[in-house]
Amino acid sequence: MQTSIFSVDVEDWFHILDVPSAPALAEWSSLPSRVEKNFSKLMDIFSEEKVHVTCFVLGWIGERFPQLVKEAAARGTRLHRTATDIAWFMSRAARIFTKMFATPACCCKT
Secondary structure, X not given: OOOOOOEEEEXXXXXXXXXOOOOOHHHHHHOOOOHHHHHHHHXXXXXXXXXXXXXXXXHHHHHHOHHHHHHHHHOOOEXXXXXXXXXXXXXXXXXXXXXXOOOOHHHOOX
């Protein structure tokens, strides 16, 4: 018997990090989602093949589609919240701080 490890990042097509054309967080809920249909198909394939997987679910997905998390848990899938949430917000924060501190201290008026 072969032992393998398989994990799935559960995100939608518009959850892109550090790409200038990426939709803003405020736009996500208005964009057409593909994750629900595709994740269910994937879970069916795993079940048919008796494959157990670990899923890293983007927090936004878990909040918007809680039924996906419940379905995965009911099938015995290990679930984790993805670090992408933290990375995405940290990248946004880094851009804000870069803009805030772009002017050297020697040039600031007191």
